[in-house]
Amino acid sequence: MRFDRPLAHDVLIERLFAAAADGRLPHAILFEGPEGIGKFVAARWLAAGLLCERGPAAPCGECGPCKRVATENHPDLLLIDPIAEGEERIRVGRIAMRSDGGAGEEPERSLEAFLDLRAVEGVHRIVLIRECDRMNDAAQNALLKTLEEPRPGTLLVLETHRTSRLLPTILSRCIRVRFDALSRADCERVLKADDPSRPAERAVALARWADGSPGAALAFERRGGVVLRDLLGQCVRGERAPLAVAAAFWDVEGEFTGKTPTARARGRARFLVDLALAVWRDGMRLSSGVPQSELAHGDLAADVARSGVLGAARAFDRLTECRADIERNLAPEAVVERALLALTDRGRILRASKSGARG
Amino acid sequence: MKVLCEREKLREGLTVATSVIPMKSTRPAVENVYLVATDDALELVGTDLDVAVRFRIEDVKVEEPGTALIPARVAADFVRDLAGDTVTLRTKGDNLLIESGDDCCELTTIDPDEYPVVARFEESDSVRVMAATLTRLVSRTSFAAAREAGRYAMHGILTQTEGDELKMIATDGRRLAMASAALEDADAGSKSAIVPTKGMQLFCRVMDDPTELVAVHFGESQFCLKTTKAEVFARLIDGEFPRYSAVIPPSTENRLEADATTLTQKLKLVANVTSSDTRAVRLSMEKGALTIFGRSASTGEATAHMPVDFDGKPGTIAFNPDYLIDGLKNCESDTVRLEFNEKTSPGKFTLGENYVYIVMPITIDA
Numbered sequence: 072m073r074f075d076r077p078l079a080h081d082v083l084i085e086r087l088f089a090a091a092a093d094g095r096l097p098h099a100i101l102f103e104g105p106e107g108i109g110k111f112v113a114a115r116w117l118a119a120g121l122l123c124e125r126g127p128a129a130p131c132g133e134c135g136p137c138k139r140v141a142t143e144n145h146p147d148l149l150l151i152d153p154i155a156e157g158e159e160r161i162r163v164g165r166i167a168m169r170s171d172g173g174a175g176e177e178p179e180r181s182l183e184a185f186l187d188l189r190a191v192e193g194v195h196r197i198v199l200i201r202e203c204d205r206m207n208d209a210a211q212n213a214l215l216k217t218l219e220e221p222r223p224g225t226l227l228v229l230e231t232h233r234t235s236r237l238l239p240t241i242l243s244r245c246i247r248v249r250f251d252a253l254s255r256a257d258c259e260r261v262l263k264a265d266d267p268s269r270p271a272e273r274a275v276a277l278a279r280w281a282d283g284s285p286g287a288a289l290a291f292e293r294r295g296g297v298v299l300r301d302l303l304g305q306c307v308r309g310e311r312a313p314l315a316v317a318a319a320f321w322d323v324e325g326e327f328t329g330k331t332p333t334a335r336a337r338g339r340a341r342f343l344v345d346l347a348l349a350v351w352r353d354g355m356r357l358s359s360g361v362p363q364s365e366l367a368h369g370d371l372a373a374d375v376a377r378s379g380v381l382g383a384a385r386a387f388d389r390l391t392e393c394r395a396d397i398e399r400n401l402a403p404e405a406v407v408e409r410a411l412l413a414l415t416d417r418g419r420i421l422r423a424s425k426s427g428a429r430g
Numbered sequence: 431m432k433v434l435c436e437r438e439k440l441r442e443g444l445t446v447a448t449s450v451i452p453m454k455s456t457r458p459a460v461e462n463v464y465l466v467a468t469d470d471a472l473e474l475v476g477t478d479l480d481v482a483v484r485f486r487i488e489d490v491k492v493e494e495p496g497t498a499l500i501p502a503r504v505a506a507d508f509v510r511d512l513a514g515d516t517v518t519l520r521t522k523g524d525n526l527l528i529e530s531g532d533d534c535c536e537l538t539t540i541d542p543d544e545y546p547v548v549a550r551f552e553e554s555d556s557v558r559v560m561a562a563t564l565t566r567l568v569s570r571t572s573f574a575a576a577r578e579a580g581r582y583a584m585h586g587i588l589t590q591t592e593g594d595e596l597k598m599i600a601t602d603g604r605r606l607a608m609a610s611a612a613l614e615d616a617d618a619g620s621k622s623a624i625v626p627t628k629g630m631q632l633f634c635r636v637m638d639d640p641t642e643l644v645a646v647h648f649g650e651s652q653f654c655l656k657t658t659k660a661e662v663f664a665r666l667i668d669g670e671f672p673r674y675s676a677v678i679p680p681s682t683e684n685r686l687e688a689d690a691t692t693l694t695q696k697l698k699l700v701a702n703v704t705s706s707d708t709r710a711v712r713l714s715m716e717k718g719a720l721t722i723f724g725r726s727a728s729t730g731e732a733t734a735h736m737p738v739d740f741d742g743k744p745g746t747i748a749f750n751p752d753y754l755i756d757g758l759k760n761c762e763s764d765t766v767r768l769e770f771n772e773k774t775s776p777g778k779f780t781l782g783e784n785y786v787y788i789v790m791p792i793t794i795d796a
Contacts, residue, residue, distance in 0.1 A: 191652035
């Protein structure tokens with residue numbers, strides 16, 4: 072089945088089903104909240120429940136409409152999923168018809184063309200847009216027309232974790248539904264349901280590191296985060312030299328998206344520096360008196376806190392610079408080395424000796 | 431499911447069904463043809479979600495009723511190339527066997543529940559019309575429907591019944607074609623739907639016998655047609671059709687009547703010199719004569735004369751020649767009538783009985 076029960080968001084979705092049953096469901100809903108917490112899963116669940124023969128209610132999964140939603144064959148449901156389609160942006164052609172699009176090919180079905188025809192099976196025509204912030208301004212403006220003049224039976228569910236990238240005119244035309252990060256227990260539940268063969272302690276650790284986002288936990292695992300975090304720990308504790316860790320870092324298996332090897336290397340470097348920043352942030356919070364048990368990276372944070380508040384702040388600044396350097400397209404290999412050197416005393420000694428030589 | 435049928439009828443059915451089934455779709459199930467074996471017939475269902483066809487083969491021997499969803503193109507190609515006269519279709523586990531003589535093909539099936547629901551024709555509240563009448567109305571109007579992106583309500587033909595009359599109207603905002611004909615039923619009531627042009631054209635393809643009496647039904651979301659062999663469904667356009675009656679002049683001051691063939695020929699002649707950016711011909715009228723003039727800054731100019739019957743104030747009006755030629759292609763009488771008031775008001779062409787074509791004029795300097 073391609074749609075799953077959105078764990079930990081049941082109450083929210085139940086309320087939307089109740090609103091639909093009373094005929095109070097708005098025509099445009101924005102699901103917003105942190106990344107990877109199941110907003111799009113919830114959107115699919117909502118769509119399936121509205122199209123289900125027994126709906127509006129939790130989808131049965133057995134009837135024809137449920138099967139068609141699950142296999143992406145339902146004629147009254149349009150999914151715009153740039154992640155599944157491997158697209159960085161949602162082009163304006165997916166929203167509104169353009170005369171110049173698709174030369175020599177079957178013209179792509181746009182949202183506008185989908186909504187221009189009446190429903191095939193029932194009354195609802197549902198459009199789900201995943202990470203709708205990937206629409207550029209032109210695409211968002213094209214969507215406005217549909218948002219302003221919805222036809223009966225139309226439901227648009229927009230999902231995003233970057234609300235600030237949406238135009239105010241889009242936001243003002245949607246009912247915003249806020250999804251919160253999951254508790255650690257709920258996060259563990261989702262991870263266990265995702266892969267029952269995953270060791271329980273791994274699920275517990277991933278849930279702690281992911282800060283209430285199962286999606287982030289799964290991405291962390293896919294990117295080899297468990298091994299990378301271990302390498303980072305060795306570096307922080309001084310068990311292994313930073314440059315040796317940097318060399319080992321590139322050999323860790325992990326999935327990073329990008330059309331070129333450099334783009335993938337940049338993604339990998341970004342992941343490491345973000346992880347180091349999260350560890351250092353926790354170290355500084357530990358120094359400020361936050362209990363270790365409340366911190367995602369409490370074990371590593373203790374080692375960071377030992378370097379003192381000033382030392383931690385200095386390393387944090389250096390990491391922030393490295394993060395900016397990645398976005399400046401500097402060589403990712405060099406950025407990783409600088410980031411790891413910034414974490415250790417040896418790095419500070421090296422920098423001090425270099426600045427002495429320059430002086 | 432187990433069915434025996436004639437190869438030629440199965441081939442014909444698969445050809446009709448695959449004519450609507452897309453080669454590639456974002457919804458993989460619609461790339462298949464849905465076979466339904468009832469007690470006395472085999473139905474082949476195909477759809478691209480905009481239009482759907484249910485082709486019925488009557489003379490079959492159904493040994494075991496059932497359904498199957500199989501890849502449409504492979505099945506159609508295999509049946510087309512078979513040499514035998516009869517074909518057996520039977521399910522075997524999750525597969526469907528197509529057998530004829532010593533030849534056999536085993537196709538993978540998928541769960542029929544994954545296939546979109548294709549409605550059945552509702553006899554109640556349907557109206558009857560001669561196939562040739564429906565085809566004629568579509569050909570009289572469909573050319574004027576909009577094709578460019580946007581203004582989706584104009585991508586269809588407004589189809590209406592009023593009493594015993596069936597009327598079709600299509601427009602792209604610059605021209606409008608309106609035709610009507612009598613229904614077989616005395617009073618069909620008042621019904622209206624915007625049917626996509628693509629759907630209407632499919633209806634015409636399926637109606638192979640012009641003398642057949644077909645039934646049409648105005649559904650809530652679909653326009654449906656039933657012939658003896660097939661049921662065809664087209665999803666309606668969910669929009670508001672322009673208020674077309676406002677552009678049809680109720681009375682006119684100028685009236686020209688000309689031989690349709692000669693006018694077409696002269697228009698084509700003069701249109702040759704006009705370019706795509708100044709696609710306009712000027713029609714200057716005076717008693718007994720029409721002068722057609724076209725000019726392009728880059729190529730030159732052309733003039734043609736022809737005798738006409740003109741009643742009104744001598745004057746000039748300009749049109750896009752392509753629009754006029756499109757309309758004249760469908761002219762059903764020897765004489766075409768043009769009526770208009772001002773050079774800036776719509777030109778009303780009468781191209782046959784109950785057939786009106788409105789073209790907006792072009793304002794050109796000098």
